[in-house]
Amino acid sequence: MIGAAALRRRMAVRRGTGAVFLALCFAGTCIAIAVLAVLLVTVTRDGIDRLSWGFINSFPSRHPEQAGIKAALFGTLWMMGFTALFAVPLGIGAAIYLEEFAPHNWLSRVIETNINNLAGVPSIVYGILGLAVFVRAMDLGRSVLAGSLTMALLILPIIIVASREGLRAVPPSIREAAIAVGATRWQTVRFQVLPAALPAIMTGVILALSRAIGETAPLIMIGALLFVPFTPGSPLDRFTVLPIQIFNWVSRPQPEFAENAAAGIIVLLVVLLSMNALAVFLRNWFERSRRW
Amino acid sequence: MHLSARMGGMRLLRKPLAFSTGILAAVLAAFFFTACGDDGGGAGLSGTIVGDGSSTVFPITEAVAEEFGKAQPGVDVVVGISGTGGGFEKFCAGEIEFNDASRPIKEDEAQACAGNGIEYVEFEVAFxxxxxxxxxxxxxxxxxxxxxxxxxxxxxxxxxxxxxxxxxxxxxxxxxxxxxxxxxxxxxxxxxxxxxxxxxxxxxxxxxxxxxxxxxxxxxxxxxxxxxxxxxxxxxxxxxxxxxxxxxxxxxxxxxxxxxxxxxxxxxxRPLFVYLRADALARPEVVEFMRFYLEQAPTLVPEVGYVEVPADVYQEGLAKLTQ
The missing domain is CATH 3.40.190.10 (Periplasmic binding protein-like II)
Incomplete structure (x- = not known):
């Protein structure tokens, strides 16, 4: 039997612990947001003056004030388009197979372990692979296609892992109910499970594509260029991307190039955010169109 | 019909799934507005010249390529920054026409070139x-x-x-x-x-x-x-x-x-170099590019922060082009 005073004391300690935990979590969120805010403010302050239509619509130049990012911007859009084209259907397809259809035997366990490990392989390794397989063996050259395929490989494991999580979160009762009213397995997956899992899958796709858009190392490895005075006209054209251009500008001695780099970062962020916004929009649209 | 927050009545969706096509349609749509590249014109030369190599030499080559693009709009010069060593690897594999080098070619690189039958000409372009x-x-x-x-x-x-x-x-x-x-x-x-x-x-x-x-x-x-x-x-x-x-x-x-x-x-x-494939000298646009490089270097090299080599070194380089 404990006295009321002791009980109150214990309660106070427990509430105190809870408050400390809350404070820590809040601080963690604040730090993350503060870092992001500082980054955004610094980059915007340094680069906003340089941002203009001329900057977006010009090719690289030795004169910082004439240099632009047209080639890099279009290279990035081309590469991301094809990367998504390859990686998203493949990744979601693999996830559906592994989650909905694959038998649980040693083979599927080996595949599963491998995919999880692949998600942690350093990006430069994918660059070496891309150089050997896509650039040399398949003779695609240093093209948009070779770059996209390399990037697709890089983000495939991320999409698969995220999509599987999404599929797994769909309650089994949904599947059972669909089967019970006579749906085939295909119909169950196609009309019930996949739509229900799409929001989570889209989140995975956003994360994966956001990673791909900022990668430099594998592209340098496969020989993506830096000075390209034209925009790609086909998937087999040579190209450059925003991070390579930004990286080069940062390392130049003339301080004006650093402003260009900041402006380039703003453009990269805008591309990234609009990509994410599109994905969020699609996610909400899918969520709205689901009735249950 | 809402039995619970998330799982209620069912509906068999009939709309085609557009998760990937949705993103792509927008991105790809942007591409086709860009197809109108610069096709170059005039009675000039045409072709593509690919270079790679040192990021130290890159600003010089970028400056030359930029000016060359204005003089010969039909020729596309593209340049990468794989580093001197990475560039030589591609150069000796026959994948590129020239390599920017911040040091002379090494023995093993020269052997790799010889092994693939790639002969080269060395040009000193700046200090x-x-x-x-x-x-x-x-x-x-x-x-x-x-x-x-x-x-x-x-x-x-x-x-x-x-x-x-x-x-x-x-x-x-x-x-x-x-x-x-x-x-x-x-x-x-x-x-x-x-x-x-x-x-x-x-x-x-x-x-x-x-x-x-x-x-x-x-x-x-x-x-x-x-x-x-x-x-x-x-x-x-x-x-x-x-x-x-x-x-x-x-x-x-x-x-x-x-x-x-x-x-x-x-x-x-230290001297900075450009290595050019000897057999590329059979192509007029490559010869023209290298000639342009050596002729413009005395003005462009100081502009990007390096020191030009003495005039007779550029003359020697030009002489190699006509041999």
Missing amino acids: DGLSVIVNPENDFVDCLTVEELKRIWEPAAQGTVTNWNDVRPDFPDRPLTLYGPGTDSGTFDFFTDEIVGEEGASRGDYTASEDDNILVQGIAGDEDGLGYFGFAYYEQNQERLKLVPVDGGSGCVAPSRETILDGTYSPLS
Whole structure:
């Protein structure tokens, strides 16, 4: 039997612990947001003056004030388009197979372990692979296609892992109910499970594509260029991307190039955010169109 | 119909799934508005010339390619930055027409080229002076000999040469903090080769960065700092840095456009090269590009922060084109 005073004391300690935990979590969120805010403010302050239509619509130049990012911007859009084209259907397809259809035997366990490990392989390794397989063996050259395929490989494991999580979160009762009213397995997956899992899958796709858009190392490895005075006209054209251009500008001695780099970062962020916004929009649209 | 927040009644969706096509449609749509590239025109040459290699030489080649694009709009010159070694690998595999190099070709690279039947022509296009830098607050260092630089940077100095008076006894007893390029840098290879006497041999306990601007920041903010990097980075940050003249055996010489050009700033000035495939010289647009390069270099090289080589070196290069 404990006295009321002791009980109150214990309660106070427990509430105190809870408050400390809350404070820590809040601080963690604040730090993350503060870092992001500082980054955004610094980059915007340094680069906003340089941002203009001329900057977006010009090719690289030795004169910082004439240099632009047209080639890099279009290279990035081309590469991301094809990367998504390859990686998203493949990744979601693999996830559906592994989650909905694959038998649980040693083979599927080996595949599963491998995919999880692949998600942690350093990006430069994918660059070496891309150089050997896509650039040399398949003779695609240093093209948009070779770059996209390399990037697709890089983000495939991320999409698969995220999509599987999404599929797994769909309650089994949904599947059972669909089967019970006579749906085939295909119909169950196609009309019930996949739509229900799409929001989570889209989140995975956003994360994966956001990673791909900022990668430099594998592209340098496969020989993506830096000075390209034209925009790609086909998937087999040579190209450059925003991070390579930004990286080069940062390392130049003339301080004006650093402003260009900041402006380039703003453009990269805008591309990234609009990509994410599109994905969020699609996610909400899918969520709205689901009735249950 | 809402039985619970998330799982209620069911509906068999009939709309086609558009998850990937949705994103792609928008992105791809953008592509087709860009198909109108510059096709070039006029009665000029046409073709594509691909170069790669050192990011140190890149600004020069970029400047030349930019001007060449205006003179010959039909020829596309594209340039990468795989590094001197990475560039030679592609060059000797026959994948590119020219390689930007911040050092002469190595024996094993030359063998790789020979093995693939790739013959090449070497052009010296510019000088890059390495500058030894201290903080402007440092009033005791007026000059360092190559011997002293070696004492500072050799591998044996690690943990033993840690104070300025370890370098020269009459320097003050202050800690010595060092800044220099990372081991992937051609600048590092060159400096260690010239100063320590063995390429790649360096102490490891210094602040290393592949980005020379970081080294500038470091030394500008550290009264006891010393470091080395490309001359162009000193030129752009003169008010924040102090240049140290180097005594290579014939007196103290500070790097400047004049001393680098006439060769008295020795041994820390290095030539920069372009290697061109010999068989590419059968293509008129390649010959024209290289001719343009060598003719424009005296004006373009200083513009991007390097020092041009003497006029007769460019003449020698032009002579190689007509052979």
